[in-house]
Amino acid sequence: MKLLNNLLKLLEQKTATIGVIGMGYVGLPLAIRCSEEFHRVIGFDILQERVQAINSANSYIEHISASSIATAREKGLEASYDFSRFSECDAVILCVPTPLNKHREPDLSYILSTMEACSSFFRPGQVISLESTTYPGTTEEILRPLIENKGLIVGEDVFLIYSPEREDPGNQMFSTQRIPKVVGGSTVQCLKVGLALYSKVVDEVVPVSSTQIAEMTKLLENIHRAVNIGLVNEMKIVADKMGIDIYEVIDAAATKPFGFTPYYPGPGIGGHCIPIDPFYLTWKAREYGVHTRFIELAGEVNSAMPLWVVDKITEALNRHQKAVNGSRILILGVAYKKNVDDMRESPSLELMNRLLERGAHIEYSDPHVAKLPKFRKYTFQLNSIDLTPTELASFDAIVLATAHDAFDYALIEKHGMLIIDARGYYKNSSPKIVKA
Structure with a gap:
């Protein structure tokens, strides 16, 4: 309980050191947002050019301004490719890619290599959050054993959560702060820590009962879009054969005030x-x-x-x-x-x-x-x-x-x-x- 209470205190008082691994389209804006609330944020990346760009207050992503990075630097953001500094962090958030391999099977190599690079620097009193999109069970079946193999008990020594990233690059209406955050914990104590962490950086936190629920939530959100886009793409082909303008059809259907959401091919x-x-x-x-x-x-x-x-x-x-x-x-x-x-x-x-x-x-x-x-x-x-x-x-x-x-x-x-x-x-x- 002492480790839990100490970590909660650091998060509540915003004196925790936050580490964000992966300075891409998800990690960089999250690190910038964290710097607005916490005194110290370390952004980790294996790409030296990204690290140098951040530390020089230069942007490599168009919709993220150099001035926002400069402001974050002034507040305490720094970038590093030295993963031994993982031990300095009270909270570590993983925002690494999860692509498919050539057989369209999940490629968790980035998660595994990141955890391997950090595993020697795990310490009691840390919270580890995975944000990368993955299949239900990854947090419990992959990450938890890696942590516990180091002799740390999840929920007592280290706190493990899954909180799926939600980013819409270029959408000015929804910043990192304004997008509601789903959080699931490996244990009740883990969830408590996760809520304490994310409640400081986003306006609305949505707790769920397990990491598997949080993992499945992210997949449902994106499958919903994929299936509806697939439907309207198929409708486009049918309409084209009939000499019908599918876009005029969609615009007309979108006037229905209930039961229809427009998707475009x-x-x-x-x-x-x-x-x-x-x-x-x-x-x-x-x-x-x-x-x-x-x-x-x-x-x-x-x-x-x-x-x-x-x-x-x-x-x-x-x-x-x-x-x-x-x-x-x-x-x-x-x-x-x-x-x-x-x-x-x-x-x-x-x-x-x-x-x-x-x-x-x-x-x-x-x-x-x-x-x-x-x-x-x-x-x-x-x-x-x-x-x-x-x-x-x-x-x-x-x-x-x-x-x-x-x-x-x-x-x-x-x-x-x-x-x-x-x-x-x-x-x-x-x-x-x-x-x-």
Whole structure:
């Protein structure tokens, strides 16, 4: 009880040292927010350039300003790649990636390597929180044994919680502080500590009865989106065959004040969560003899969207007596959603790759992504081009893949020879605009 009470006191008085592991789209804004409340925050990352950027008050994520990092530095935020400093922290929050492997199975290697790097520096009186999206049971089946193998008792010596990250990059309405936080603990004492920690940095904390409930909550949130996007993507294909504008249909249906939530189709789904998280539950469900047909079907529909758009491009070029092979095609937007620089799992990248495989000459323009970085799956070496009348007129086809607000859509329509609209931006009917 002494360790519990001491930790609760540190959290209540905001004198605890907070460690956030993983300074990406989730970890960095969380570390900045923690610095506003606690005296000392250490942001850990294995990437030296991120550590140096934070300590120099520079931003590497577009929607996070350098000034906000500078303010956090003044309040006590520092970054480090020295995991021995884990022992300095009273609370440690893990915000590391949880991708899928090539067989679409959960890849927990980042969690495992992080825990291995930190395990020598566990000490009594710490709270460890996992925020990375994962399958129900990960906290109890993976993290808890790793901690207890060090001779520490969870709930007495160390306090273990799961609190799923909720971030919407670029959404100004919902900051880290304003998004309600679900928290589940390994024990009642763990939950008590988790609530004490997160109640200082978010406006609303939602306690649940176990870490498994919290883990499943995150999956349900993202599966809900994935399934509904899969449904509307399938509806788009049916409507296209019938010569019906699916976007007008959705807008009309959205006038119903109850029982309907509008979701919009596109060239696929992107971001770290929606394309990946459903398969975490699919994989775990097999252990219980359950085949998640609904979830997998939505995944198949959404994964097929880039190819469907490529086929629409092919048909449109054919009507102009051109082939994809040899055509110059401009992709508008490589981020996975509008007005951000986040390219994680962006369908634009798969779209570009498939067009290249068919022999197209590809360029792209994105006001938020000046140069394509290295990817595990793709080998692009391209820089964003400026949209001038001459450039626009030089392409055989222009594909609107991500509808950034910064694009001059009137200029694009005026000078583009053929526009493939995969986002439903253009409402007018024009021979040069093809809905995809």
